[in-house]
Amino acid sequence: MVYGKRTNGLMKHLRDVHGISIEGSKNKKDLLNMGYYHGYKGYRFIKKSNDRIPYTDFDEIVAIYQFDVQLKTLFYPHIMFIETALKNHTLDTLIGYGQADFDYIYRQLLNDYKKHDVGSSKYRKAVKRKLDLRNAVNNSIAYHYNNKRDVIEHFFHTNKPIPLWAIFEIINFGDFGFFVMCLNEEVRKTIAQDLNVHSTNYNQNGRIVEDMIFLIKELRNSVAHNSVIFDCRFQKTSPPARLKGYIENETNISGITFENIIDYLVVTIFLLKNLGVSKAEIRKVIKQFSMESEKLRNAIPVNAHTSIMGSDMKTKLGKLRVFV
Template identity: 65%
Template sequence: MVRGKTTNGLMRHLRDTHNISISGSKNKKDLLNMGYYHGYKGYRFIGQSQNKIPFTNFDEVVAVHQFDTNLKTLLYPNIMLIETAIKNYTLNTLIGLGPVDFEHVFSHLLNDYKKYSVGNSKYRDKMKKRLDLRDKIHESITYNYSDQKAVIQHFFHNNKPIPLWAIFEVINLGVFGFFLQCLNQDTRIAITEDLGMHSTSHNQNGRILEDIIFLIKELRNAVAHNSVVFDCRFKKTTPPARLKEYIQSATGIANIMFDNIIDYLIIVIFLLKKLGIPKTDLKRIVRNFSTESEKLRSEIPVSVHTSIMGSNLRNKISSLMNFI
């Protein structure tokens, strides 16, 4: 039989084992509200579990947890806006190229493999990704039909092909990234041109948009599922050099490596600006981020704040304001 610890027992454990000052009804409520496992254990390190934050007072833990919560509140609606808008921009471009039922798009546009010779290893790799994409889309359609998603059931019940806009409604951001990846080069470039992102120096083959989608989908999933985001532990892959170079060139901001959360804010603001969001709204987002960061700075050791946010945070915020 496994016996757990009461909240009072957990407080004693934090004092006796982790040397963290914690006492009183306020700290007890804070611990109950955030939880020991999701809260303290999730916020006691930066990035990797071995990078322990030298907390001495439970109020410092609460400050980091609150910063993370407020950060997700700030980012969530803007990431959702970006996801919806980029799907709509993509759809609008594809409509100009011909029919947009999935089978037509699959046959005529999702054919990046054709630039390689049959039997070539890249041909096989591209073809496999294309077939995997079709399977993922069919899985999404099946799941949403079974889940009685009206937009999917309507076309099945009326014996009509499912248009691409309906598919975009039900696929996640990762599958959408694979969709972009499988498009032929001319189509990819047409989409990035419509978004004002095509660059002959950094985006010669139209790959920048898929790079961006794969980057922000990790943040999007962390925010949507209330995972920890303040230290970028959600990052599973290393962003390609062409993406870093492109964003640095486009924004005029140096040293964007996506190791600190400010770099993700930069790309969110970059995308929102491309989507025509007013400057006043963009500046408000950056000011809110800066306010939350300064509040955290006043509540934890400065060295810990620097480890979380990076040593050039203020320069990046200033440059981001200039970019806006």
């Protein structure tokens, strides 16, 4: 029975089978720290396993691994900030519509299904989405109550309705996106206006906020779970054209496809600016991204760097600095 290879055996395997130069104590330590399966096997391709990066030296793998780590370090605090801010801004808007407990909002405002003909496939799909959201919220409440989270226990033990802010505290970013999706069009547009992201050209149906939530959610989850992000393999579905057009229009940066990580930097910077983060702080983010990209460019073949970052990365960075 084969139980696997130890590090020396894996190094020999990389040399003999994959033609990668790897030797010495430094390379051995790097391989041990990053792991063969999480490290090499996770970073040997771009997006698809058959799109192999033509490595010749193990240091090139280490460079991409370290670039990915630095990207996650760069994005993490800002993505968390954006998640919290979007929930709080949405809460603030919804309070203006009356009571702020979840049951009231669920009955009165999570009624996007009503715009469809009763019994139609779109009506049924929208109703099911609302019911699924209710189940997701109930599951989160049960989980956090079982784990004795004060924010949930208090309202149960005092026989009070759970306020919306407490629900937003416990649901994940994806369920928050579905919450926004279930809101009626008027409310969605009001939230967009309050966030200063409403556009008559790109937000006619009030979907732009949920578009951004679902876009960022995939990156957020990958960063939080230490998954690979450098090549945007976390993207499960292509973002809608309206979101791409909106970001291009607002930032004056063309060619937004979300196929390269630079485009996720663009939307992150866009949101940070709209949420009132200082220009100095935003410029630090852009500078750090640029430095990490340059460090990677000097460590791997130019064609590999271009495949990862896109041929228009420098142009986008220049326009992003102007946007800020």
